[in-house]
Amino acid sequence: MTELDDLDRALLRALVQDATLSTAALARLLGCSQPVAWRRLKRLTDSGVIAGRRLVLDREKLGFGVAVFLGVKLATKGRVSLEDFERAVSAIPEVQTVEHVLGLYDYRLRIVARDLPDFERVLRRRIMTLPGVGDVEANVLLSEERRPGPL
Amino acid sequence: MTELDDLDRALLRALVQDATLSTAALARLLGCSQPVAWRRLKRLTDSGVIAGRRLVLDREKLGFGVAVFLGVKLATKGRVSLEDFERAVSAIPEVQTVEHVLGLYDYRLRIVARDLPDFERVLRRRIMTLPGVGDVEANVLLSEERRPGPL
């Protein structure tokens, strides 16, 4: 954990909303000079608080109209099973995220597909054939909203 | 949907891996000139295929060691209920994403908290008091991997 002051927090809040802001624009927003904004930004990046920058793509414009969350329960869960499952699931291109979780399910997967028939294909030929798969629960994404989170 | 050629796809793949690449570095990777990489990038941005750029923060370094996925079933789900729920849930700072889904649950929420006691506080005082909440299922995040997705 890193100690942040109010200026750091304001900087992160601004950048989480729009990562394309220049340090000069940031400085204007925060009421400080451009080099100060730059130094803060660099410090946060070097210390790893800022872990990276990601492109946000428009699924639909790319022809992937369907996103589905799958909860997966494994039938057998030794150490080897987990590793086998993770390796196999990582090889499926339609899988966007693999989350290892604790609770009713063992893994949560975010899958994207062109349409529902395409999703059925992925589910039957890719997911259901994964090593050790037990129960699977699906939730089709209707809409999603991302929030800044606590800071 | 937008029609993309192989160069566009290669460009997106490269940028999804590292959104900090300069257009010159991109051009080198793709084997084209810098102005071409720049034009392609601009076209993809203007057309909305590239929807934005986001900062990736390190939860733990910010002091939020716990992330939990909640599946929420509403007890009553008229149009008004959905809107009430969404408005109320958006006001909780610990909520990072709100996903309206179809399936066993109505909403999936990603919650972050400082630790498990802090999460319990959020769950009891914020989540369980939301308007119309029925069943709630929780999955604690152990680890997550993001994959490039299909392209």
Next chain:
DNA sequence: CTTGAAAAGAACTGCCT
């Protein structure tokens, strides 16, 4: 579609309070 180059702007550095 390319290369090359100039103009604008952003990022980075050193020095000062």
Next chain:
DNA sequence: AGGCAGTTCTTTTCAAG
């Protein structure tokens, strides 16, 4: 720590092949 002024680099636009 913060600010000013300057340098360097990238992005962006344009001319010409």
